[in-house]
Amino acid sequence: ELQLVESGGGLVQPGGSLRLSCAASGFTFDDYAMHWVRQTPGRGLEWVSGISWNSGSLGYGDSVKGRFTISRDNAKNTLYLQMNSLRAEDTAFYYCAKDNSAFLQFLDFWGQGAPVTVSS
Amino acid sequence: DIQMTQSPSSLSASVGDRVTITCRASQGISNYLAWYQQKPGRLPRLLVYAASTSPSGVPSRFSGSGSGTYFTLTISNLQPEDVASYYCQKYDSAPLTFGGGTKVELK
Numbered sequence: 639e640l641q642l643v644e645s646g647g648g649l650v651q652p653g654g655s656l657r658l659s660c661a662a663s664g665f666t667f668d669d670y671a672m673h674w675v676r677q678t679p680g681r682g683l684e685w686v687s688g689i690s691w692n693s694g695s696l697g698y699g700d701s702v703k704g705r706f707t708i709s710r711d712n713a714k715n716t717l718y719l720q721m722n723s724l725r726a727e728d729t730a731f732y733y734c735a736k737d738n739s740a741f742l743q744f745l746d747f748w749g750q751g752a753p754v755t756v757s758s
Numbered sequence: 759d760i761q762m763t764q765s766p767s768s769l770s771a772s773v774g775d776r777v778t779i780t781c782r783a784s785q786g787i788s789n790y791l792a793w794y795q796q797k798p799g800r801l802p803r804l805l806v807y808a809a810s811t812s813p814s815g816v817p818s819r820f821s822g823s824g825s826g827t828y829f830t831l832t833i834s835n836l837q838p839e840d841v842a843s844y845y846c847q848k849y850d851s852a853p854l855t856f857g858g859g860t861k862v863e864l865k
Contacts, residue, residue, distance in 0.1 A: 673854070682859040683794070683802065683845050688852065697852025700759060738807065743849045744792035746813070748801040 640664040640747050642734045647752030654724050658752055660717040660734030668692070668712035671737035673745055674719045676730035676754075686732070687719065691740035701727075724756045760785045762848055764857035770865045777833040779860045781846035786826045790850035793822055793831045797842040805844075806831065838864060 646658040658674070674686040687708040688697045696708060707720040717734055732752050735745040761784040771777050781791065789809035794802040806812050806822035809829055819834045833840055841864055846857040 675856075682843075683796075683847075683856045685847070685854045685856055688854060695852075697854065699853045699855075733801070738804075742852055742854060743790075744804065744807045744847065745794075745802070746804050750801070 640736070642736065642747065642749030644732065644734050644749045644752035647732065647754045649755045649757065650724055651758050652725060652756055654756075655720070655722045656724065656754060657721070658719040658732055658734075658754075660719075660749060662715045662717065662734075662736070665736070667710075667715040669740060671695075671740055671742050672710060672717045673735045673737060673742075674708060674717075675733045675735055675745070675748075676728075677733065677751075678730045684730070688737070688742040689717070690742060695742060697742055721754070724754075726756050728754060729756045730754060759853055760787065760848060760850075760855060762846055762855045762857040764844075764846055764860050766860060767858060768861040768863065770863045771836050772865045773836055773838060775836045777836050777840075777862060779831045779844055779846075779862075781824075781829040781831070781857050783827045783829075783848055787848045787850040789825050790848055791822075791824065791829050792847045792849060793820075794845045794847065795840075795842045796845065797839075802845065833862075836862075836864075 641663045673688040705723045734749040736747040738746045791809045793806040796802040810822045
């Protein structure tokens with residue numbers, strides 16, 4: 639059974655940092671690209687970042703470029719999102735999602751999400 | 759960056775109605791377009807990829823079409839369980855932008 643379990647969310651002050659993790663199981667992790675998507679309650683989906691199977695291709699949304707860094711450890715079946723210089727507008731639920739392919743395409747499975755609150 | 763614009767942002771329709779949601783890209787993206795359904799309190803679910811292909815398990819009343827800059831998602835016979843928000847997403851190249859979403863409610 640496919641599983642994506644996010645961790646590392648929480649409350650952080652503006653300007654602070656947080657690292658999200660996503661533990662994957664039930665599929666061959668290093669065959670697939672992975673993504674982070676965020677959503678504010680009652681609002682739409684926002685693609686945050688994606689990483690190809692071998693970390694050779696990375697992408698970021700404009701609102702997080704230069705502040706967030708995506709990475710993966712295929713030996714540990716884990717995806718990461720390092721979030722620096724956090725702002726109030728980064729407050730959201732952050733979802734880890736599996737791509738349908740090894741490269742950045744469409745998303746076919748989602749984790750339950752981790753809440754991130756940026757507030758003083 | 760390419761912008762994705764969905765319309766309408768919300769709609770109300772009756773059971774059995776045919777519902778069409780549009781998604782426009784600010785530049786051509788060929789057929790690199792996916793549609794997702796998100797029911798209230800649930801995770802998004804992939805409905806369509808490559809503009810018009812549905813994964814197994816998606817009811818046949820859902821269909822996608824389009825290419826280039828104009829795409830549609832049609833629900834041919836709206837059912838109560840289709841109450842949800844629907845999102846398009848481009849994946850021709852990063853950033854993989856989502857549309858703003860369309861909320862479908864029952865009349």
